[in-house]
Amino acid sequence: MATWVLSECGLKSLAPVFPKPRTGFAVSNNSDAKFLSTNKEVTNLKFQFQPKSFDFKEKRKWGLNVSTPLRVDSIEQEHEHEQEQELPEFDPGSPPPFSLADIRAAIPKHCWVKDSWKSMSYVLRDVVIVFGLAAAAAFLNNWMVWPLYWAAQGTMFWALFVLGHDCGHGSFSSDPNLNSVVGHLLHSSILVPYHGWRISHRTHHQNHGHVENDESWHPLTEKIFKSLDNVTRSLRFTAPFPLLAYPVYLWARSPGKTGSHFHPSSELFLPSEKKDIITSTACWTAMVALLVGLGFTMGPIPLLMLYGVPYAIFVMWLDLVTYLHHHGHEDKLPWYRGKEWSYLRGGLTTLDRDYGWLNNIHHDIGTHVVHHLFPQIPHYHLVEATEAARPVFGEYYKEPKKSAPLPFHLIGEFIRSLKKDHYVSDTGDIVYYQTDSEISGSSKSE
Template sequence: MASWVLSASGLKPLPSAFPRPGVGAVYRDSLSKPRFLRPAATGSDSMSYVARDVAVVFGLAAAAAYLNNWIVWPLYWAAQGTMFWALFVLGHDCGHGSFSSNHKLNSVAGHILHSSILVPYHGWRISHRTHHQNHGHVENDESWHPLSEKIFRQLDSATRTLRFTLPFPMLAYPFYLWSRSPGKSGSHFDPNSDLFVASERKDVITSTVCWTAMAALLVGLTFVMGPMQMLKLYGIPYWGFVMWLDFVTYLHHHGHDDKLPWYRGKEWSYLRGGLTTLDRDYGWINNIHHDIGTHVIHHLFPQIPHYHLIEATEAAKPVLGKYYREPEKSWPLPFHLIGNLIKSMKKDHYVSDTGDVVYYQTDPNLQ
């Protein structure tokens, strides 16, 4: 069955490129069980994870403030930054509709979760939808898409160096929210941005207002508690969250030992693009950040609730066959992924301006 699914279009895949099957066949043959695609209308399962994560966030903050010593603070920053990232993933599920089948509940929960960590819910939700709809497409993808050689050469030397020199790429997310990526214009906060259509502008305004309210609350708390205390309790964990987000999202689309293709034109398809994503194992962190490492099946079927992603991945493996790449196991912490990140930053710089199946090339000046 797998061989039929993977040649459903009748087209032979190009060497080292992925096939062009119909995504419906993958669903029919592996994921047709209703539980995979139907989160509870009440969001009860997802809300239990929200309650868990929020309790941990406030518990960590209370403990750190109470103990207040420089042995505890670095541990708190690492733990709380990770928990902010976990909250982001739950808000991300709201945007996909995998949190609940109730649209209003998704919107309310998503705004609370994302605004609390300074993410404009609808603005990011819409651009992230664009990412999923165009994953693996050189020009149309939205998140960590490759630069064409022309755009790469047009970058000034400082920007080019910062983009590929760690840790700066791992701090990119807030700047991406304000001005997107090189070669693309617009802002996640501006309802008139070309990221959005007219019918989405009210949603974007709502999210920008919520973001502004959270920013104002943080400013007020800074006056009440003092800037140093707010930096320790919120500021440093926020940047820890940003680093988690950039680290994870980058490595789900880069850093494999085998170069992965990117597509244009008629060579792109939804499943072909989805198969360029990578699963990653994060050891103890897997459960904390809601199994976001099961990224291939999430990209093919983003409506699957996070608590079914592992099961759905196992069900899809026999159908995907050789086109599924097992992640390297990580235990207890994913330190090995730092090596993948460093290697990719040294080698994956741009793709050709022409061609419908392209691969990353290396600028020797950045190695």
């Protein structure tokens, strides 16, 4: 058969060459090898073949006419070639290969529908829980109960804030009047100026990921960082003090920025928004007056235990959650300036977080990437919208670490970030957090 194939290809067959036989094998004249048991027959085998003369010119001619690889790589070399052809490492600062419209198209249409009755049902649920917890704690009045009450009530204050936050985005209802009324009631009850915060938070969403223009936990430039006095620098980067920053931010904003959320002439607001700021500040003042009156009625200590400590827990929740939405990932995330910044690229630097059992309690605020890009989506559709958009995001989506029932792991991530995320360069359109050696305790900055 081989002779026929070679003849059909125009090649002459080579004379057969047989290796020296081994004990246990017999090779017949037709070159078939058969296994034999070791016995005396093996010794009687005779090999009869006469090798023909070999024409070396024909060998050379034969070798030239057959297309054969010049070199055969070993398995190790093949792996090396495969590694050389691997795609480059993912760069989170590179422009994404998809658009905002691509993400929008992937999200089911019903996720955009705002149901006022459903939103109000969440308000009713949270308000009933808040008053129920306060009544139970006051009735039991036990030092074993109070710490549990503070943690639970502070978390519920945070849940009220998230619903008021939805009102500010317009994702609570399609009725702007309902959004305003509910937003003022919820936010004023926890000492947040509704319109003042709503407007500054809108600025945050419109400029997320921009070094200078962002409004919430934006990075300090190296120049501003080095201009801070030692006390301010220590308070900003030493736990737990950053978790108490929110009331200070409402009055004076962040280092490098000026203005108050309570003053109608603040640079935070447009002249046309002065009336809204006056309304919100008046509501905030009315709540302060109510608390003062309650302090005289029931005494300052009961008021502190029922309202003051839960308010402090709420502030810690707010600072922790908002900080971790933009910091603390295992890989450094980019911040942008100039032409490199876009609404989409800035939004993709935000992070989703898993809060275990608390996800539903605080209305899935940890599902944050889609919320940042499309804040008009109601909170009860965010999880579904995120699942639909993830195939579009690809590697630009950072999978949140799965939480235990209670998200204690986030405290460690918060502390680690405070030790390494200190400032960004004064120049450059794509920058990453750098580390100050004095704060981190390391010998050199990253």
